Amino acid sequence: MIRMFHVYKNYPNKIQALRDINIHIKKGEFIFLVGATGAGKSTFLKLIYRGIVPTKGQVIVDGINIARLKPGYIPYLRRNIGIVFQDFKLLYDRTVYENISFGLKAIGATNFEIRQQVKKVLNLVGLENKRKIKPHLLSGGEQQKLCIARAIANEPLILLTDEPTGNLDPYTSWEIMKLLFHINIRGTTIIMASHDKLMIDKAKKRVVRLERGRIMEDTERGTY
Amino acid sequence: MIFENTGFYFREALLSFRRSTLMSMAAILSTTTILLIVGIFLLISVNLNLFLENLESQLEIVVYLEDDISQAEINNLKSNITSIDETKEVKFVSKEEAYQNLLKNLGEQKDILSAIEKNPLPASFEIQVKDPKMIEQIANQITKFKKVEEVEYGRETAERLLNFTYIFRIAGMLVLFLLVFASILIISNIIKITVYARRNEIEIMSLVGATAWFVKWPFIIEGFLQGFISSVLSTIILYNFYFFAVNKVHQAIPFLPLVVDNVDLLPMGIAIVLLGSFVGILGSMFSVGKYLNV
Ligand SMILES: Nc1ncnc2c1ncn2[C@@H]1O[C@H](COP(=O)(O)OP(=O)(O)OP(=O)(O)O)[C@@H](O)[C@H]1O
Ligand SMILES: [Mg+2]
Numbered sequence: 001m002i003r004m005f006h007v008y009k010n011y012p013n014k015i016q017a018l019r020d021i022n023i024h025i026k027k028g029e030f031i032f033l034v035g036a037t038g039a040g041k042s043t044f045l046k047l048i049y050r051g052i053v054p055t056k057g058q059v060i061v062d063g064i065n066i067a068r069l070k071p072g073y074i075p076y077l078r079r080n081i082g083i084v085f086q087d088f089k090l091l092y093d094r095t096v097y098e099n100i101s102f103g104l105k106a107i108g109a110t111n112f113e114i115r116q117q118v119k120k121v122l123n124l125v126g127l128e129n130k131r132k133i134k135p136h137l138l139s140g141g142e143q144q145k146l147c148i149a150r151a152i153a154n155e156p157l158i159l160l161t162d163e164p165t166g167n168l169d170p171y172t173s174w175e176i177m178k179l180l181f182h183i184n185i186r187g188t189t190i191i192m193a194s195h196d197k198l199m200i201d202k203a204k205k206r207v208v209r210l211e212r213g214r215i216m217e218d219t220e221r222g223t224y
Numbered sequence: 225m226i227f228e229n230t231g232f233y234f235r236e237a238l239l240s241f242r243r244s245t246l247m248s249m250a251a252i253l254s255t256t257t258i259l260l261i262v263g264i265f266l267l268i269s270v271n272l273n274l275f276l277e278n279l280e281s282q283l284e285i286v287v288y289l290e291d292d293i294s295q296a297e298i299n300n301l302k303s304n305i306t307s308i309d310e311t312k313e314v315k316f317v318s319k320e321e322a323y324q325n326l327l328k329n330l331g332e333q334k335d336i337l338s339a340i341e342k343n344p345l346p347a348s349f350e351i352q353v354k355d356p357k358m359i360e361q362i363a364n365q366i367t368k369f370k371k372v373e374e375v376e377y378g379r380e381t382a383e384r385l386l387n388f389t390y391i392f393r394i395a396g397m398l399v400l401f402l403l404v405f406a407s408i409l410i411i412s413n414i415i416k417i418t419v420y421a422r423r424n425e426i427e428i429m430s431l432v433g434a435t436a437w438f439v440k441w442p443f444i445i446e447g448f449l450q451g452f453i454s455s456v457l458s459t460i461i462l463y464n465f466y467f468f469a470v471n472k473v474h475q476a477i478p479f480l481p482l483v484v485d486n487v488d489l490l491p492m493g494i495a496i497v498l499l500g501s502f503v504g505i506l507g508s509m510f511s512v513g514k515y516l517n518v
Contacts, residue, residue, distance in 0.1 A: 049431070071436075078433035089428050093243055102425075105232065106434035154432075 001027045001158065001189050002048060007057035009043055009213075017043040019213040021057070025191065027157075030184045032200050033193040034224055035210035041193035042086060044210065045160045048191070049081045050074055062157060079107050082151030086162035086193075088143055090135045090150075096122070097131040100150045107154060121149040125179060141172035145179070152183055159183060161192045165199060173199055197224040229438070236442035237449065240422065247421060248450065251414050255454035255504075256461075258407045259496055263462040265403055266492050269396045270483050276389040278481055280356040283385065285363050285377040287349040291319075293371045298347075301369055305349060310362055313352040319343050346373060356386060404499065411500070412507035415447050419511035426515040436516055443508040451504020455497040463493070 002025040009018040017040045025031060033041050046052045047059050050066045059066045062080060069077060091099055097118055104114045122128040125145040127138075135143055144164050151159055161180065165173035177199050184190045194200060200207060200223060207222030208215060241248045287305070289298070298316065305314050317325070322345040327334050351366075353359050359377050367375045419426075429439045466489075470482050483489065 051431070075430070075433040075435045078431060083431060089424065089431070091425060091428065103428065103432035106429045106432055106438060108229075108438075150432075 001025055001029075001062060002191075003058075003060040004047070005058040005060075007047065007054045007059055009040075009047065009052065010055045016213050018047075018054075018210075021215055023208065023215065023218070025189065027189055028184070028187055030181070030190045030203075030205045031192070032203070032205055032207045032222070032224075033191055033210065034195070034200065034207055037195075038212075039210040040213045041210060042162055045083075045162055045191065045193060048158070048160060049078055049083055075107070079154060080157045082154070082156040082159045082188075084144070084147045084151045084159070084161040084164050086166070088147055090143060090146065092134060092136050095132050095134055096127055096138070096146055099135060099146060100153050103150055104153055109154070117153050117155075121153050124152075124182075125149045141168050141176065144168065144176060148176070148179060148183075152188070155188075157189060159188050159190045161190065163193055163195065165194065165196045170198060174202075177203065200224040229441070233441040233445055237445035240442065240446055241449070244418070244421065247418055251418050251450055252454045252457070254414050255411050255450065255500065256458045258410050259455050259458035259500055260461060262403055262407050262499070263458055263492070263496055265400065266495075267462065267466055267483075269400060270488065270492070272392070272396065274481055274483055276392060279385060280389060281352065283353070283356050283359055283377065283382050285349075285351040285353065285359060285366065285375060287351065287366055287375050288346040288373045289348060290371045290373045291346060293347065297371050301371060302349065304369055305351060305366060308362060308365060310354050310358045311351055312354045315350045317348045317350060319345055319347045322346070322348065356382070407499070408503050411451065411503045412510070415450065415504065415507035416511045418446075418450075419443060419508060419515070423515045426512060430516050436513075439516060440509060440512050443512045444505055447504035447506075447508030448501055449504070451500035451502070451507075452497065454504075455500025458500075459493045459496050462496075463489070 002023070004021045004023045007018055007021040008016070010016050021044070033044060035041055043052070047054060047066070048061055050061075050069060053067045061077065064077060066077065091102065094102060100118045100121060101114045104117060109117070118131075119128070122131055125148055127142060127145055127149065130138065130142065135146060138146065148161070148164065151161075159180075164180070165176055168176065173196060180190055180192065181203075204221045206220050207217065207224070209217035209222075289301070293301075302314060302316060305311060320343070323343045326345065327337070330336065351362070353362055359382055360379070363375045363377045366372060426439055430436070467484075470484055473480060473482065
């Protein structure tokens with residue numbers, strides 16, 4: 001599903017965010033991306049949805065070389081990828097419902113499809129009775145769930161989540177983890193950047209550890 | 225592509241007016257003000273131009289004829305002069321008419337003439353030309369005709385006047401150009417601010433996989449509406465204000481020539497509306513482009 005060959009990413013300020021990354025992520029896998037702050041986790045995720053292009057090397061997503069992707073095709077790549085951002089990126093002047101329908105409308109879904117899908121994902125994350133309120137009235141965990149709901153609304157092949165349990169209590173974190181496992185079992189490939197030792201140790205999934213831009217460890221059923 | 229989702233684009237554009245009413249109002253208000261300034265300058269400059277044209281049209285060529293000219297020769301000469309393309313109006317003034325004119329001009333002092341027995345004034349043609357710049361050339365051409373005693377067109381005055389109007393027009397054009405350029409910059413920056421306020425929306429849309437045009441259309445429509453409303457508003461204000469001002473001026477100076485014909489004023493209104501609308505469209509298109517593709 002995702003392959004990287006000798007990928008380097010330098011930012012304009014000469015920071016080497018990623019160095020010589022080689023990885024193969026198969027369809028349906030669940031991967032924890034761990035590492036200290038600044039290790040390059042978000043950068044790794046950005047490469048996959050082509051928020052950035054590699055300075056050197058190849059990134060292949062679902063058979064497509066993202067560096068050679070023409071700008072006109074980027075939207076179609078992104079329709080296969082759901083993203084839960086570290087900083088949420090919710091629209092605070094729209095309701096919970098509209099935050100999800102907005103994204104679906106943007107990719108050309110019909111009104112009927114939109115109603116169906118929004119209802120389905122809101123049910124899945126347990127926010128159906130909050131659909132009419134604005135996100136700033138939601139708790140941190142609920143906002144996180146809304147982000148997940150939005151990310152999976154069009155049933156993507158890949159789900160990228162950037163510290164989705166960042167500032168949550170262990171109970172809510174575990175709730176979100178269960179939600180992600182549930183999505184994973186239905187066939188979605190999930191990459192989750194995280195610092196959450198408790199969850200990672202408990203989950204027993206593949207762990208990829210980044211250190212100053214390099215992959216230092218890649219273990220099946222790993223721990224933090 | 226636009227046809228599929230036209231309804232959605234318009235709804236989004238109008239919704240954003242509603243969501244950020246204050247922002248939109250501020251944008252419309254400032255754009256209206258800028259366009260008012262452009263409009264005021266346009267009105268001043270067309271009136272100035274009319275004034276200059278009036279000045280220039282007072283330039284004329286006077287052709288004095290020899291005393292022994294016959295009626296047939298006069299007719300012949302007149303048709304020769306008229307057939308020069310650049311002449312607009314050719315008026316014959318006979319010896320007698322010239323004398324009467326002089327009498328009229330002298331008024332009280334007409335007794336001076338009683339000392340002279342014979343009418344000393346020559347007959348003449350007074351010629352108005354289409355393009356004042358051609359006056360010298362035309363005068364030279366007429367000099368060559370038979371029975372022409374002398375050709376006069378106030379060479380110095382004409383040159384000075386033409387120089388003056390030329391400089392005035394160039395300066396006017398320059399100011400107009402700068403003003404339009406500045407207004408384009410200001411309006412597109414106002415739009416940039418309204419787009420900046422919604423950069424999150426743009427970013428999210430493009431991250432979930434919306435195509436560039438899908439993101440752009442609502443903004444283009446909004447930018448167009450903003451520009452269009454502002455320019456129509458400023459045109460209406462200008463129109464009313466202008467006729468009010470024209471009335472006041474005419475009360476004070478009745479015969480001052482001013483542009484009041486709608487045929488002359490309409491193009492300016494249209495120009496302002498086009499300017500506002502186009503800058504609105506292009507401004508939002510480029511501004512959105514900046515936040516696209518993350
Ligand atoms: N747009 C950018 N321009 C310049 N430098 C950047 C940019 N984005 C990230 N960096 C730098 O690249 C390095 C890796 O950043 P990245 O965001 O990938 O880290 P991270 O592992 O996600 O950290 P965190 O756990 O704090 O989210 C950091 O040193 C960061 O300062
Ligand atoms: Mg990060």
